Amino acid sequence: MSAKPLFDRILIANRGEIALRVIRTARELGMETVAVYSDFDRNAVHTRMAHVAVPLCGNLPSESYLVADKILAAAKATGAQAIHPGYGFLSENANFARAVEAAGLAWIGPPASAIEVMGDKIESRRAMQAAGVPVVPGIVDPIDDAEAAVVIAQEIGYPIAIKAAAGGGGKGIRVVREPSEMKSAFRQASGEAVSSFGDGRLYMERYLDRGRHIEVQVMFDAHGNGVHFGERECSIQRRHQKLLEECPSVVITDELRARMGEVALQAGRAVSYRGAGTVEFLYMDGEFYFLEMNTRLQVEHPITEMVTGVDLVHEQLRVAAGQELGYDQSAIRMRGHSIEVRINAEDVPAGFLPSTGTVRNLRLPGGPWVRIDSCLYRGLVVGLNYDPMLAKIIVWGPDRTVAIARMKRALEELNVGGVRTSAPAAMAVLEEPRFISGDFDTKFLESLDLSKARGGLSILAAAAAALHRRNEAQRQALAPDAASRRGWTQRHRGSLTDHIRRSQ
Amino acid sequence: MKYYVNVNGTEHEVVLTERLGVLTVEVDGEVLDTDYHEVDQLGQAHLLSGGKSYAVSVEGDDTRVAVTIAGHVYDIEIEDERERAAHAAAREAAKHGGLIKAVMPGVVVELLVAVGDSVEAGQPLLILEAMKMQNEIEATAPAVVEKLHVAAGEAVAAGAPLVTLKAPE
Numbered sequence: 001m002s003a004k005p006l007f008d009r010i011l012i013a014n015r016g017e018i019a020l021r022v023i024r025t026a027r028e029l030g031m032e033t034v035a036v037y038s039d040f041d042r043n044a045v046h047t048r049m050a051h052v053a054v055p056l057c058g059n060l061p062s063e064s065y066l067v068a069d070k071i072l073a074a075a076k077a078t079g080a081q082a083i084h085p086g087y088g089f090l091s092e093n094a095n096f097a098r099a100v101e102a103a104g105l106a107w108i109g110p111p112a113s114a115i116e117v118m119g120d121k122i123e124s125r126r127a128m129q130a131a132g133v134p135v136v137p138g139i140v141d142p143i144d145d146a147e148a149a150v151v152i153a154q155e156i157g158y159p160i161a162i163k164a165a166a167g168g169g170g171k172g173i174r175v176v177r178e179p180s181e182m183k184s185a186f187r188q189a190s191g192e193a194v195s196s197f198g199d200g201r202l203y204m205e206r207y208l209d210r211g212r213h214i215e216v217q218v219m220f221d222a223h224g225n226g227v228h229f230g231e232r233e234c235s236i237q238r239r240h241q242k243l244l245e246e247c248p249s250v251v252i253t254d255e256l257r258a259r260m261g262e263v264a265l266q267a268g269r270a271v272s273y274r275g276a277g278t279v280e281f282l283y284m285d286g287e288f289y290f291l292e293m294n295t296r297l298q299v300e301h302p303i304t305e306m307v308t309g310v311d312l313v314h315e316q317l318r319v320a321a322g323q324e325l326g327y328d329q330s331a332i333r334m335r336g337h338s339i340e341v342r343i344n345a346e347d348v349p350a351g352f353l354p355s356t357g358t359v360r361n362l363r364l365p366g367g368p369w370v371r372i373d374s375c376l377y378r379g380l381v382v383g384l385n386y387d388p389m390l391a392k393i394i395v396w397g398p399d400r401t402v403a404i405a406r407m408k409r410a411l412e413e414l415n416v417g418g419v420r421t422s423a424p425a426a427m428a429v430l431e432e433p434r435f436i437s438g439d440f441d442t443k444f445l446e447s448l449d450l451s452k453a454r455g456g457l458s459i460l461a462a463a464a465a466a467l468h469r470r471n472e473a474q475r476q477a478l479a480p481d482a483a484s485r486r487g488w489t490q491r492h493r494g495s496l497t498d499h500i501r502r503s504q
Numbered sequence: 505m506k507y508y509v510n511v512n513g514t515e516h517e518v519v520l521t522e523r524l525g526v527l528t529v530e531v532d533g534e535v536l537d538t539d540y541h542e543v544d545q546l547g548q549a550h551l552l553s554g555g556k557s558y559a560v561s562v563e564g565d566d567t568r569v570a571v572t573i574a575g576h577v578y579d580i581e582i583e584d585e586r587e588r589a590a591h592a593a594a595r596e597a598a599k600h601g602g603l604i605k606a607v608m609p610g611v612v613v614e615l616l617v618a619v620g621d622s623v624e625a626g627q628p629l630l631i632l633e634a635m636k637m638q639n640e641i642e643a644t645a646p647a648v649v650e651k652l653h654v655a656a657g658e659a660v661a662a663g664a665p666l667v668t669l670k671a672p673e
Contacts, residue, residue, distance in 0.1 A: 171637065184628070184640075191613060191631070192638050239637075349512070349579055353608045354634055356662075360546045361561050384609055384634065411575040417547050417563040420570065420577070427575045452512040455576030459516065459531050460538075460558065462509040464551055465569050465580045466518035467529070467540040468562040470505065 005030040006321040007081045007106065012036070012050070013071045014086030016375040017391060018297070019046035022084045025313040034078045036071055038064035040385055045375050052078050059385060065089045068096045072103050082106035082320055084313075088387060091296040092119050108320040110295045114271040118293040122165045122203050128290045131270035133263055136282060136289040138205025146186040149204060150179045156206050162186060164193035165201035172196060173240055175207050210441045211284040213237065213291075214249050216264035217304045219315050220273045221325045228261035229304045229312075230334050234280075236429055238352060238445045244426050246339045247303040250400065250438035251283065260288055261329075267293055276301070276316050299342070299392065302373060306338035306396040336396055337403040341426040343374075343391040343416065345382045348425045349451050356382050361417025365410035369396040382419045390421065400438075404430055425450050508588050510581040604641060604667045606660045610634030614656055621649045622672060629667050630654070641666060648672050 010026055011034040012019045023033045023046065035050030040059045047053045054074040056064035064070070066089055075083055083100050085091035085108070094112040101107050109115070118124045125140045138156055142165060143149045153160045153176065162185055164172025172193035174185035186202070194200040212235040220226040233249035234242050252260070264279035267290060278298045280291040301312050310332075319325070347355045359380040364372050374391030382390065393410050397403035411427050428450055429435050435444070453461075507518045519530040529538045539552040551558040551573075561572045564580075567587070571578045583591060613631040617623060628640035629649070647669035654666055 188631070188638050188640070191633075195613075195633065195638075348577075350607065356609070361548055361563065363548070363559075363561075408575070414575065415548070415559075415561045415572050417561050417572075423575060424577045453576050453578045455574060455578075457558075457573050457576070458511040458514060458578060459536065460551065460553055460560075461571040461573060461578035461580060462511050462516040462518055463529050463531055463536055463538055463553075464540065464549065464560050464562055464571050464573075465509055465511075465578075465582050466507045466520055467538070468547070468549070468569065468571075469507065469566060469582055470520055471542060472566065 006317050006323070007031050009034060009051075009078065009080045010082045010084055010108070010317075011071070011075045011078065011080035012046070012084050012086060013065065013090055014084070014088070015041055015044060015046055015065060016386065016389070017373045018086040018088075018299075020049055020375060021373050022086060022313055023049050025311055025317070029314065029317065031317075034074065034080045036065070036074050038385075040381075040383070043377075043379070045377055054078060061089065061386070068093075068099055072099060072105075075100075075105055076103070080105065082108055082317075084108040084316070085296065087294075087296045087299060092294075094119065106320045108275065108316050110271075110273050110275045110277060114273050115295045117271050118277075118295050120165055121163055121167055121292060122201070124292060125203075125290075127270055128267055131266055133267050133270070133290045134288065136205045136208060136291065139203060142201040142203055146183045149176075149186055149202075150182050152204060153179065153182065156204060159207040159209060160204050161207040162189045162202050162204055164189060164197060164199070165203055166197035166199035167193065172202075208282050208284050208289070209443070211235075211282040212249070212251065212441050213242075213280065214252065214260070214283045214288065215278045215280040215294075215298070216260050217298075217301065217312070218261075218264050218268050218273070218277050218279060219312070219319070219325065220268055220275065220277075221319045222274050222322060223324050225325045225328070226265050226268055226273070227325060227327070227329050227332055228264050229308050229310065229332055230257055231260060232278075232298075232300055232303055234300065235440055235442045236435070236445050237442055238425075241344075242300065242342065243344075243422060243445060244339065244341050244429055245300040245303055246337065246400070246403070247307045248334060248337065249283075256286075256288075263288075263290075275319050276312055299389070300340050302371060302392065302394040303338035303340045306369075306371070306394060307334045307336060308332055309335070336398045337400040338394060338396045339403045339407045340392050340394045341407060341411065342389055342422060343376075343393065343414070344422040345388040345390055345419050346422045346425075347420040348422060349453070351451075352422070352425070354384060354388055355420035356384060357419040358382070359416060359418045361415050363413065363415040364391075365393060365413035367410070367413075369406060370410050371395070376416065390416070390419075404436065424453065428454055506585055508583045508585075511578050602644065602647070602669050603665050604629065604644070604669065606632060606641075606662055606664045606666055608632075608634045609662045610639075610660060612654045612656055612658045612660060612666075613638060615652060615654075616640075617649050617652075617667070619649050619652060623647055623649060623669070632660070632666075643669060645669075646672055 009032040012022045026033045032051040035053040037047040056070045058064045090096040094115040097112040159177045162174045174189040176185045190200045217229040233246045236244040267279050278294040281288040345355045346352045362378045371394040395406040505520045509516045521528045529536045541550045547562045549560045551560045569580045610632045613633045615630045623643040627643045650670040651668040
């Protein structure tokens with residue numbers, strides 16, 4: 001690395017743990033960072049950890065993190081030279097990528113044209129088919145209505161997946177197993193597609209039931225060089241929302257990894273890719289099919305970092321600054337095993353419903369080879385405004401067995417109070433013999449009964465609850481009466497107001 | 505003091521007796537040796553029991569708490585004897601017909617039934633959008649729609665009444 005940083009100052013157009021993730025690498029590289037924040041995020045960790053923080057005003061994403069003009073104005077006002085979009089929000093918005101470059105700033109992401117092709121599921125399927133990349137059997141044209149869908153479904157064969165052309169993040173996807181389900185599924189998928197992406201176009205493909213979701217991390221520089229960083233196993237998901245990821249996958253051999261990696265690079269080259277990207281595959285019985293390419297840094301990128309020892313954000317910054325990768329595929333070595341668990345604000349026994357509240361207790365795990373990427377702090381108000389992901393726990397071990405034991409240990413240490421989290425679901429997964437043996441697919445998590453707590457300490461829990469209630473009751477009995485306390489504050493406030501009035 | 509403690513659907517009777525400053529904990533008639541210490545006022549506690557040590561956290565209000573022990577969360581409903589009698593009456597009343605409430609805050613996207621409709625168990629009644637996901641809210645049993653409490657496009661809070669069902673005649 002040269003003495004002068006790649007950029008003097010970069011702006012991170014995001015929030016939460018990913019904003020902090022980028023800030024951390026930038027700080028290590030001697031760059032200054034600019035955070036942007038909504039009114040809601042005034043106290044957020046990313047707001048506090050950056051060198052400069054610019055208010056976007058407004059609470060809704062559509063008033064803040066999604067407003068390109070506000071972000072570009074913030075970059076201009078603070079003299080930022082580059083913009084990192086994180087994931088979500090504007091990260092896969094081709095117009096924003098263009099606007100950033102038109103403003104004379106470096107865009108820490110792929111070319112707008114690549115975002116456009118890969119962002120449209122129908123376009124990308126066409127492009128990949130043309131480039132010789134294997135895709136899931138299905139049709140590439142948008143379907144008109146549920147009736148037309150039933151006709152086409154007959155040709156492809158059930159089960160069918162209806163997907164939003166503009167989709168991503170599991171939104172706008174519905175699985176249909178028989179013609180009678182088509183109408184309701186079509187309506188829901190189309191409704192979600194319109195509300196989430198403003199684009200109701202749907203397409204259909206064969207739903208490969210017992211598949212695994214395996215993705216390959218790639219990185220290209222602006223000089224035509226590209227490498228892959230192996231795969232990530234993302235089959236532990238529910239309604240297409242990932243819960244636990246691991247690297248490498250138990251089913252991918254060295255030979256298969258090389259083949260999938262080459263196909264992933266082929267996919268990237270077909271759209272003249274630059275920067276970090278992820279090519280998602282559906283894997284079944286030794287065969288793999290292209291699903292989509294995510295033209296951004298993924299949530300689960302840290303497990304690749306743990307296993308390859310490469311800071312992917314650093315590489316993104318180098319590439320955006322115009323540097324060559326400076327190494328080839330032979331330099332990428334995978335060592336050991338890494339697992340990530342997403343800590344989402346969700347109520348697992350209630351069927352993963354969103355959970356809201358204020359974080360009271362907070363005990364984060366630590367110890368050897370445990371990494372926490374988190375936006376949690378005591379006092380954080382978890383609402384419905386943003387993505388429910390609060391933190392990621394990432395562990396590394398010399399092999400999968402050690403990594404599993406380490407993750408269980410870390411989850412035992414974790415406690416997030418005041419809001420329910422997905423951690424118990426991850427714990428249940430880690431204890432399942434089928435997960436331990438590596439024999440699972442994307443249906444595995446949904447097949448588990450998570451409505452009841454596991455762990456077998458119900459008696460102790462019952463005793464603790466009763467003791468807690470007794471102590472609470474004692475505290476309330478000892479505390480001054482609430483009414484008298486309120487009376488006192490009101491009197492106090494009254495006199496204060498009088499005082500201000502007098503002084504005016 | 506006697507508490508009825510429901511842990512994930514299984515009921516336990518917990519009796520706490522304090523004599524001469526010594527607290528005895530009995531669960532389902534058996535004495536449990538416990539030493540319960542609160543670490544802070546936020547719900548972190550330490551429990552010694554049966555020669556083992558447990559870092560515990562307890563969150564919630566008087567009647568519903570979540571106890572976390574070693575990464576597992578136990579959902580608990582707790583009642584004393586007086587509350588138990590009151591709740592039993594309410595539960596009995598709720599058996600006939602029923603009120604479907606929003607289990608999460610969201611926006612009603614579409615109503616799929618009208619007043620007077622007969623519905624089957626599992627039939628979708630309305631679509632509720634939360635966290636950008638559309639969720640079908642289903643009838644819990646065969647019933648007739650008695651009242652709709654919401655309209656399409658309406659934002660609802662968690663616990664808000666959505667649909668009242670009555671038993672079919």
